[in-house]
Amino acid sequence: MFKNMTIKMKLIASFITIVILIVCLAVYSIYSINESADGFTSYRAMAKDTVLSTRIEGNVLDARISVIKYLNADSQKNIDDFEKSYKKIFNIIDIAKKEIIQPNRASKIVEIQKNLITYKEGFSKVIKYTKDKDKILTTILNVNGKKIEVILSSIFNVTKNEQDHEASYITGNAIRSFLLARLYTMKFLDTESKDAYDRVESEFNILSNNLMRLKSTIKNSNRITQLNELLDLIQIYTKGVKEVYDDTLKKREIVEEKINVIGPKIADLSEEVKLSIRAEQDLIGPAVQKLNSNIKLLITIISIIILTLAIFLAIALPRNIANLLNTFQEGLIDFFKYLNR
Known part of the structure; x- marks a missing residue:
C-alpha cells in the first residue's frame, strides 16, 4: 500500500x-x-x-x-x-x-x-482550691493557731503559779492535744491524707473535752472569759481545716475525673x-x-x-524517492532510445 x-x-x-x-x-x-x-x-x-x-x-x-x-x-x-x-x-x-x-x-x-x-476549666478550679487553702492557712490557721497557743500557755502558767494541780494537768493535756492537732494539720495540708485529717479532728475533740473539764473546775471570771474565747477560736480553726478538707475532696475529684481522664484523651486524639x-x-x-x-x-x-x-x-523516503526517480529516468532513456531507433 x-x-x-x-x-x-x-x-x-x-x-x-x-x-x-x-x-x-x-x-x-x-x-x-x-x-x-x-x-x-x-x-x-x-x-x-x-x-x-x-x-x-x-x-x-x-x-x-x-x-x-x-x-x-x-x-x-x-x-x-x-x-x-x-x-x-x-x-x-x-x-x-x-x-x-x-x-x-x-x-x-x-x-x-x-x-x-x-x-x-478543671485546672482553673484546682488553682482556686489551692489558693483558697493557702489563704485559709495564712489568715485563719496560722493567726488563730498562735492565739490559741498564747491563751493556753497563759492559763497553764496561771494555774501552775496558783498551784491548781488539776487545772494545770488538764491544761497540759489540752496543750499537748493542740500541738498534736497543729502538727497533723500541717501534715494534712502537705499530704492531703484522710488519716491526717481524722487525727486533727480527734485531737481537737480531745482538746475541746479538756477545755470543758477545765471550765467546770475554775471560778475565776477572767479565766472563764479566756476559755470561752479559746473555744471560739478552736471552732474557727476547725472550721478552717474542714473547709480545706472539703476543697481537697473537690480538687481530688476534678483531678481524678477530669484532668487525669481528659489529659490522656487529648494526647490520644x-x-x-x-x-x-x-x-x-x-x-x-x-x-x-x-x-x-x-x-x-x-x-x-x-x-x-x-x-x-x-x-x-528519513532513510526510507529518500530511498523510495530515489528508486522512483531511477525508474522514471530509465523509462525516459528507454523512451528516447525508442524514438531514435
Missing part, C-alpha cells in the same frame, strides 16, 4: 503520523505532569498538617507537664507555663481548623479544642490525627513516585518510537 502511494501522499502521511505521535506525547506529558503536581500538592498539604498535629501534640504535652508540676508543687511559674502552652495550642488549632479539611481529622481537631476547654496524616502520606508518597516512574518510562518509549519512526522515514 505504501509503495503504491504518490510521493506527496507519502510525505503527508509521514508528517501526520509524526505529528499525531508528538501530540499524543504532549497530551500524555501534560496529563501526567498535572497528576504528579496534584500528588505533590497533596503530599505538601499532608506535610503541613503533620507539622500542625505535631505542634499540637507537643504543646499538649507541655501543658500536661505544667499541670502535673503544679499538683506536685504549686507555683505561679507552673500556672504561667500552662497558660503559655494553652494559648499556643489554641492558636495552632485555629490554623488547623482551616488547613485540615479531611472530615475525620477535622472532627478530631474540634474535639481536641472542646476537651482542652474542659481541661482548662492529637496522636491519632498525626498517625492518620502519616498513613495518608505513606500512600501518597509511593503513588507519586510510581506515577513519576511510569511517566518517565512511557515518555521514553513514545520518544523512542517517534525517533525510530523519524529515522525510518
Whole structure:
C-alpha cells in the first residue's frame, strides 16, 4: 500500500503520523505532569498538617507537664507555663481548623479544642482550691493557731503559779492535744491524707473535752472569759481545716475525673490525627513516585518510537524517492532510445 502511494501522499502521511505521535506525547506529558503536581500538592498539604498535629501534640504535652508540676508543687511559674502552652495550642488549632479539611481529622481537631476547654476549666478550679487553702492557712490557721497557743500557755502558767494541780494537768493535756492537732494539720495540708485529717479532728475533740473539764473546775471570771474565747477560736480553726478538707475532696475529684481522664484523651486524639496524616502520606508518597516512574518510562518509549519512526522515514523516503526517480529516468532513456531507433 505504501509503495503504491504518490510521493506527496507519502510525505503527508509521514508528517501526520509524526505529528499525531508528538501530540499524543504532549497530551500524555501534560496529563501526567498535572497528576504528579496534584500528588505533590497533596503530599505538601499532608506535610503541613503533620507539622500542625505535631505542634499540637507537643504543646499538649507541655501543658500536661505544667499541670502535673503544679499538683506536685504549686507555683505561679507552673500556672504561667500552662497558660503559655494553652494559648499556643489554641492558636495552632485555629490554623488547623482551616488547613485540615479531611472530615475525620477535622472532627478530631474540634474535639481536641472542646476537651482542652474542659481541661482548662478543671485546672482553673484546682488553682482556686489551692489558693483558697493557702489563704485559709495564712489568715485563719496560722493567726488563730498562735492565739490559741498564747491563751493556753497563759492559763497553764496561771494555774501552775496558783498551784491548781488539776487545772494545770488538764491544761497540759489540752496543750499537748493542740500541738498534736497543729502538727497533723500541717501534715494534712502537705499530704492531703484522710488519716491526717481524722487525727486533727480527734485531737481537737480531745482538746475541746479538756477545755470543758477545765471550765467546770475554775471560778475565776477572767479565766472563764479566756476559755470561752479559746473555744471560739478552736471552732474557727476547725472550721478552717474542714473547709480545706472539703476543697481537697473537690480538687481530688476534678483531678481524678477530669484532668487525669481528659489529659490522656487529648494526647490520644492529637496522636491519632498525626498517625492518620502519616498513613495518608505513606500512600501518597509511593503513588507519586510510581506515577513519576511510569511517566518517565512511557515518555521514553513514545520518544523512542517517534525517533525510530523519524529515522525510518528519513532513510526510507529518500530511498523510495530515489528508486522512483531511477525508474522514471530509465523509462525516459528507454523512451528516447525508442524514438531514435
